[in-house]
Amino acid sequence: MTNQDALKQLVGQEAVKFIKDGMIVGLGTGSTVKFMVDALGKKVADQHLSIVGVPTSKRTKEQANHLDIPTKDLDEVDHIDLTIDGADQIDKNFQGIKGGGGAHLWEKIVAINSTKNIWIVDQSKLADQLGSFPLPLEVIPYGSHQLFQRLVARGFNPVFRMINNQYVTTDSNNYIIDLHLHQIKDPQNLALTLDQMTGIVEHGLFLNIVNTVIVGQENGPKVLQVRP
Numbered sequence: 299m300t301n302q303d304a305l306k307q308l309v310g311q312e313a314v315k316f317i318k319d320g321m322i323v324g325l326g327t328g329s330t331v332k333f334m335v336d337a338l339g340k341k342v343a344d345q346h347l348s349i350v351g352v353p354t355s356k357r358t359k360e361q362a363n364h365l366d367i368p369t370k371d372l373d374e375v376d377h378i379d380l381t382i383d384g385a386d387q388i389d390k391n392f393q394g395i396k397g398g399g400g401a402h403l404w405e406k407i408v409a410i411n412s413t414k415n416i417w418i419v420d421q422s423k424l425a426d427q428l429g430s431f432p433l434p435l436e437v438i439p440y441g442s443h444q445l446f447q448r449l450v451a452r453g454f455n456p457v458f459r460m461i462n463n464q465y466v467t468t469d470s471n472n473y474i475i476d477l478h479l480h481q482i483k484d485p486q487n488l489a490l491t492l493d494q495m496t497g498i499v500e501h502g503l504f505l506n507i508v509n510t511v512i513v514g515q516e517n518g519p520k521v522l523q524v525r526p
């Protein structure tokens with residue numbers, strides 16, 4: 299296991315300490331969350347916990363089910379106590395970019411329906427300012443090349459996310475366009491602009507969402523309480 303993976307595993311293990319018997323828990327997506335779900339599977343089995351997971355992607359649902367963690371879809375629960383998810387970049391005001399794994403649409407829907415949100419990251423994800431990580435947009439395939447041109451005209455440096463010359467598609471069968479912005483001076487303003495552009499289903503700016511960030515560091519996970 300790489301050193302970075304070891305840090306991810308430690309934050310995943312730290313995060314499951316926040317999960318108590320009886321909770322409905324949003325399960326994020328990504329390599330860090332994968333370690334958390336592994337730890338949760340063990341905790342559920344060892345302590346005979348009765349919890350329900352609400353996965354934010356098909357791959358997380360598959361992993362949870364494989365580990366015998368009961369899951370429900372978002373519309374089958376009446377609340378979510380806590381969601382634990384990863385992040386691609388977090389700035390000094392604890393605003394985030396997500397969607398590196400292409401799951402930010404479901405992740406944001408689950409996050410805004412959760413009483414509390416915890417992000418688990420290794421220390422490489424912390425930055426003074428957002429933007430060195432490309433900002434993902436989930437876009438409707440229909441007319442996406444017209445949308446692309448509008449993004450070019452605004453100077454947003456868009457790039458369709460492709461693998462082996464094929465469009466990457468999300469769990470909702472949409473495309474991803476990554477904006478190579480390099481720096482985002484005003485995340486709120488950019489979010490408003492993107493919210494108003496027809497064809498964009500959701501962008502990866504997660505603003506004023508996270509309550510607690512757990513950062514993997516060499517000397518152990520650090521828990522940062524961001525907002526109540």
Ligand SMILES: O=C(CO)[C@H](O)[C@H](O)COP(=O)(O)O
Nearest residue numbers: 328329330384397398399401
């Ligand atoms: O937003 C996400 C998926 O859409 C992930 O949470 C984000 O990409 C972090 O992933 P990882 O833990 O693999 O670095």
